[in-house]
Amino acid sequence: MDAKHEEILQRAQERVIEALAKNMDLYGITMSTGLLYGTLLFQDKPMTLDEMGEALGMSKTSMSTGVRTLMELKMVEKIWKKGARKDHYEVNLDWYQNFIDLFSLRWRSAAEYNVHAMKKSLQELRALLQSEELSDELRERVQTSIHRIENGLEYYDWLSRLIDSFETHEIFQFVPKKPMS
């Protein structure tokens, strides 16, 4: 009688799945999609959209969009199955790379976006300082703004180099995958 054991296995899986899903907002992912990820994680075989909908009791449309977001983050991959009509998906098990891809994608683009705006504003403000007829009070405020922006740019430069070290995997020299123990 395996029913009891089956039960235990399922419970153990569900505990982990729910934990993962609950923290998926860090990835900018909805909890449902997190549950989808977890389900795929413990499924040894690649799943179809219909199977996912079945497993989660949700519409196929939701599975479709969920899988897409997971694929954009490279957390899930589409699998080639010869002779199969339906698409099959499975999780990408490299969690390190996963983290790196996610971090890169989100933080890098945010950094670039902010740096762009900052540089443009910085330029304008520096030009403004050149203006002769600028009241002392205003000049003071412009200076302050410039300092704030320069301060931010310095940080983003660091952040960018940090992300570089992730993407090149150089970070693993500093924080190795396996501890020295």
Next chain:
Amino acid sequence: MDAKHEEILQRAQERVIEALAKNMDLYGITMSTGLLYGTLLFQDKPMTLDEMGEALGMSKTSMSTGVRTLMELKMVEKIWKKGARKDHYEVNLDWYQNFIDLFSLRWRSAAEYNVHAMKKSLQELRALLQSEELSDELRERVQTSIHRIENGLEYYDWLSRLIDSFETHEIFQFVPKKPMS
């Protein structure tokens, strides 16, 4: 006539503020709160809740909750102003520490939460393997789940050490604040 210059300054500030706010979802922060942060950033003086509401055209209640979330992330601090009835707030300008605090707070707790669930499930599954009357098929699946969890635990161990290196500032030895240039 400073009006024109004032205009330029304001535009330059707003560009940066909006950029920052737009990417604040990375911090799990709503855009409105992001705008609040940006406003505080370019205000040379500490602001009161009323001044913030004024500046953003929003209710004082919103400012109160917004400031609280920013304080929880240590992005904003309450300032002691002698003889002032109202509370005053100003931004924490150390963006490096800011990033570290945020990352630590969110990712560390997520990691701990997941590790906890994983270890518990792992234990159960290992115990299950001891059971004599376990069908080969089920045993196989239990093994797979165990591997998945061990794989995750290994990653979280690395992540934990990465966060350690942030908190201790050792990361700056590897990725220095200022480039060597």
Next chain:
DNA sequence: AAGTACGTAAAGTTTTTTCTGAACGCCAAA
């Protein structure tokens, strides 16, 4: 060429989140 099965887009509904206004409790000054 027609039919069928599949994934996705669009529209609509439900749920969740965000924001506001009123009411409350607290502290300081009178």
Next chain:
DNA sequence: TTTGGCGTTCAGAAAAAACTTTACGTACTT
């Protein structure tokens, strides 16, 4: 003790997001 100003809590309204159903386009099968 009262009064007034302050930050916050709470309930409700408005806005946004998530989810489902329906409908569509495409590709494979027959």
